[in-house]
Structure formats: C-alpha cells, structure tokens
Amino acid sequence: MSAGAGKQALDQQAFINAALSVISDVGVEKISMRRVAAVLSVSPMAVYKHFSSKEELLTAALDEFISRSDVFPDASLPWEQWMEHVVRAMYAALASEISWVPVLGSLRLGENVTVVIDAFIEKLTGAGFTPEQSLQAFFSVIQLVIGAVCMKSSLQGALTPEGDAQVSPLTRAYLENPSARRLEIAPLFNTVVQAAPLDHSLPLLIEGLRSRLT
Amino acid sequence: MSAGAGKQALDQQAFINAALSVISDVGVEKISMRRVAAVLSVSPMAVYKHFSSKEELLTAALDEFISRSDVFPDASLPWEQWMEHVVRAMYAALASEISWVPVLGSLRLGENVTVVIDAFIEKLTGAGFTPEQSLQAFFSVIQLVIGAVCMKSSLQGALTPEGDAQVSPLTRAYLENPSARRLEIAPLFNTVVQAAPLDHSLPLLIEGLRSRLT
DNA sequence: ACCTGAACACCGTTCAAGT
DNA sequence: ACCTGAACACCGTTCAAGT
Numbered sequence: 422m423s424a425g426a427g428k429q430a431l432d433q434q435a436f437i438n439a440a441l442s443v444i445s446d447v448g449v450e451k452i453s454m455r456r457v458a459a460v461l462s463v464s465p466m467a468v469y470k471h472f473s474s475k476e477e478l479l480t481a482a483l484d485e486f487i488s489r490s491d492v493f494p495d496a497s498l499p500w501e502q503w504m505e506h507v508v509r510a511m512y513a514a515l516a517s518e519i520s521w522v523p524v525l526g527s528l529r530l531g532e533n534v535t536v537v538i539d540a541f542i543e544k545l546t547g548a549g550f551t552p553e554q555s556l557q558a559f560f561s562v563i564q565l566v567i568g569a570v571c572m573k574s575s576l577q578g579a580l581t582p583e584g585d586a587q588v589s590p591l592t593r594a595y596l597e598n599p600s601a602r603r604l605e606i607a608p609l610f611n612t613v614v615q616a617a618p619l620d621h622s623l624p625l626l627i628e629g630l631r632s633r634l635t
Numbered sequence: 636m637s638a639g640a641g642k643q644a645l646d647q648q649a650f651i652n653a654a655l656s657v658i659s660d661v662g663v664e665k666i667s668m669r670r671v672a673a674v675l676s677v678s679p680m681a682v683y684k685h686f687s688s689k690e691e692l693l694t695a696a697l698d699e700f701i702s703r704s705d706v707f708p709d710a711s712l713p714w715e716q717w718m719e720h721v722v723r724a725m726y727a728a729l730a731s732e733i734s735w736v737p738v739l740g741s742l743r744l745g746e747n748v749t750v751v752i753d754a755f756i757e758k759l760t761g762a763g764f765t766p767e768q769s770l771q772a773f774f775s776v777i778q779l780v781i782g783a784v785c786m787k788s789s790l791q792g793a794l795t796p797e798g799d800a801q802v803s804p805l806t807r808a809y810l811e812n813p814s815a816r817r818l819e820i821a822p823l824f825n826t827v828v829q830a831a832p833l834d835h836s837l838p839l840l841i842e843g844l845r846s847r848l849t
Numbered sequence: 850a851c852c853t854g855a856a857c858a859c860c861g862t863t864c865a866a867g868t
Numbered sequence: 869a870c871c872t873g874a875a876c877a878c879c880g881t882t883c884a885a886g887t
Contacts, residue, residue: 431852450741453878453880463853464853465880466853466854466882467852469882470850470851474881523738523739525789527736527788529789530804530808532808532811535805535808539817542820552820552823553827556820556823556827557827557835558835560786561835564786565778565779567782568781569778569782570740572774572777574740574741575740594744594746595749595752598746598749600753602756602757603749609770613767614774618774618778621771621774622774622778622779624843625840625843626840632842632846645870667861669859678871678873680863680871681871683863688861689861
C-alpha cells in the first residue's frame with residue numbers, strides 16, 4: 422500500500438502466519454515472541470503493536486488453525502456418518518499438530534468454532550434432534566476429541582523412537598507391580614493403549630445419541 | 636536420620652509436597668524450580684539431586700495429586716452408579732486444581748493411574764463386561780473427564796470476576812455475527828455452555844455401554 | 850502509525866566447588 | 869551424599885525513543 426520503500430507495514434495476519442509456521446517447526450511449547458518476530462525479520466517488540474500479549478497471539482493462531490482444518494464432509498451423508506467424519510477430521514487435525522494439545526485447556530475458543538457449531542446444529546436438527554440436544558451433542562463430541570487427543574499425547578511417551586519394543590510408559594508402569602489380575606490383563610493392555618482412542622468411545626457416544634432419538 | 640545438625644537431608648517426597656503447595660498457591664503455569672526450592676529454603680539446584688528435570692518433578696507431582704484424589708465410592712453400588720461416582724470425583728478433583736489441565740496432555744501418566752485401572756476392571760468385569768470392554772470403557776471415560784475439564788477451563792474465560800452478566804466468551808463470539816439461526820439458538824447457548832460438561836456426555840456414554848452389555 | 854533498543858525481572862539447566 | 873554460587877542462554881513485557 423505504501424510507496425515502494427520495499428517493506429510495507431505488517432498486519433495481524435502476517436504475525437498469525439508467522440506464529441503458525443513457528444509452531445509447525447518447533448511446537449507450541451517453544452514458540453516465543455522473539456522467534457515469531459525473527460521469522461518476519463522484525464524486532465520482537467513489533468508483535469506488541471498487533472497483539473497485546475503472547476496469549477492473544479496464540480488464541481488468534483489457534484482460531485486460524487481451526488479454520489484451516491476444514492472438517493466438513495459431504496452434507497448428504499446420514500447424521501451418524503457425517504458426525505463420525507467431522508469428529509475424526511478434528512482428531513486428525515489436532516493429532517497432526519499435537520503440540521496444540523497442552524494449551525487447548527487454557528486458550529479461549531474463537532470465532533471459527535462458532536462456524537462448526539452452526540453446521541453441527543443444522544445437521545442434527547435436520548435429523549430430528551431438538552436444537553438443545555444438538556448443541557449438547559456438539560459439546561459432548563468436542564469433549565471426546567480433546568480427551569482423545571490428550572490421551573494420545575500422554576500415553577505414548579512424547580517421542581517414541583523408531584525400533585523399540587513399542588511398550589507404552591503406562592503399560593510399563595502397569596507391569597512394574599504385577600499381580601495375577603494384571604498378568605491376565607497385560608496382553609490386552611498394550612493393544613488397547615495403542616489403538617486409536619476414538620475407535621471405542623465415538624461409537625459408544627453415537628449409540629447413546631441414537632437411543633435418545635427414537 | 637543424621638545427627639542433630641538441625642537439617643536432615645530432604646527426600647523426593649519433600650520436593651513433591653513443595654511442588655504441590657506451589658501449584659495450589661500459584662498454579663502449574665507459574666511453578667518454577669526456584670519457587671519450589673524457596674518453599675524448602677534451599678538452593679534451586681538442590682532439586683536436581685532428586686529430579687533430573689522440571690518435567691520429571693511435575694510428573695511425580697501429578698501422580699501424587701491423583702493418589703490423593705481418592706475417587707472410589709462404596710464398592711456395593713451397581714456399576715452405573717459406581718462409574719458415575721468415580722467419573723464425577725475425577726472431574727471434581729481436576730476442577731479444583733484447574734491449572735493441571737493444560738499440562739495433562741504432555742505429562743506421562745504414572746503408577747497411581749494403574750491402581751484406578753485395576754479397580755475399574757474389577758468392577759466392570761464383575762458386572763458382566765469382558766476385560767477388554769472394561770479397559771476400553773476406562774479409557775473412554777478418562778477421555779470424557781479430560782475433555783470435560785478442558786472445556787470447562789477454556790469456555791469460561793480463565794477468571795470470571797464476581798458480578799458481571801456471566802456471558803461466556805464463546806457465547807459472545809457466537810453473537811458477534813448474528814443470523815436468524817443464531818438468534819434462535821442463543822438462549823440455549825449460554826445455558827448449555829455454563830452447564831456442568833459431564834451432565835450430558837456421561838449419561839450418553841453409560842447408555843452406550845449398557846447397550847453393549849445386553 | 851509502526852517499529853527499535855535497552856532494560857527489568859524472570860526462566861531451566863550446567864558446571865565446578867564446597868561440606 | 870547432598871547442597872551452593874555463579875554463569876549461560878534464554879524468556880515476556882515495559883518504556884522511551886526513533887522514523
């Protein structure tokens with residue numbers, strides 16, 4: 422917009438993009454105002470012209486991340502399949518940028534979440550649920566996604582290196598004080614822990630919802 | 636143990652207790668090695684004789700927190716009620732020390748979680764579920780608790796001051812771009828958001844489980 | 850308006866040293 | 869063995885100043 426001075430003023434979006442690129446490089450836990458500024462070759466203090474704190478920048482970055490995740494399937498699917506797709510897409514998005522997980526509980530949810538809510542209510546009311554049931558279903562489902570992704574990140578020990586016997590830390594803790602019962606359970610334990618967390622909880626929830634409908 | 640030199644050597648437990656007291660004073664997000672050391676009137680570096688990093692100290696502190704939470708009700712309750720009690724007790728414990736929530740996804744689960752698992756499997760297999768179903772039910776339930784407590788902490792804007800109209804930040808975001816649909820939903824919105832998150836999701840899950848049993 | 854530089858009050862962690 | 873002191877390489881944020 423300005424004259425050809427080479428460097429036009431940066432806007433909020435530029436800092437949000439920079440923040441997301443830092444996050445995908447080093448993770449949310451290592452992002453810093455200095456790093457974000459460095460991506461834009463700008464002084465660390467420039468960020469404060471656009472966001473009043475690190476938390477505000479992260480809140481905006483999370484909202485942008487959500488809007489880029491694009492979770493909606495074909496609208497013509499029956500509600501059970503539509504919901505399963507949306508939930509799995511949310512889970513996949515968060516699992517692909519797992520470092521968001523620890524801060525999910527401390528950041529405000531923003532504008533783009535409301536778009537997802539609208540779609541959810543539209544679909545479920547169309548299927549015969551009341552608006553209230555639909556809204557409650559949405560929050561139940563979000564709970565499951567967040568919980569699942571927390572489980573995933575806390576059950577597998579942060580970085581599982583390549584080879585290794587692939588025994589999760591919790592499985593190891595479980596077998597440190599063995600008992601008759603534990604030895605009986607142990608074979609199940611590792612497979613259940615390693616399974617995709619949504620595979621059991623999501624069908625349970627959908628079944629619960631279906632039983633409300635009829 | 637040593638002579639009456641006034642100050643016997645500190646053990647791991649002393650540092651864990653100090654960490655928990657710092658957490659209950661200032662929250663997990665503000666704990667630091669220096670603060671923990673200060674509680675014990677000791678050099679910050681003393682902590683490293685017992686824990687090799689801050690993360691290890693936090694992992695031990697979380698495990699201790701879990702063991703103190705004491706979630707088990709009367710064993711004679713039918714499984715649905717037993718489970719509802721355990722889940723609500725877990726939720727209440729985490730809600731009372733809400734600052735744990737953000738780190739739940741990044742800390743390893745420790746020994747004391749395995750005790751809870753054992754009790755869960757015992758109860759559910761006694762009610763007719765297979766060991767595998769019981770274990771999966773446990774993880775589904777943990778997902779719900781973690782998700783619910785994340786929702787709670789991220790839906791209410793960190794600190795809701797006393798009076799105020801009590802409109803959650805998400806509700807406000809929802810009404811910033813109103814539409815016919817949104818105005819219709821709005822009255823529900825705030826009440827659903829403010830409700831205890833488990834009140835809807837937990838019955839759904841239990842209903843789903845019950846339908847598996849028969 | 851937007852950005853910079855220096856400074857303040859903190860961090861986690863290492864290392865050599867004390868008793 | 870257990871703890872200390874000083875130091876290193878970082879943080880978020882404030883403030884006065886530059887253009």
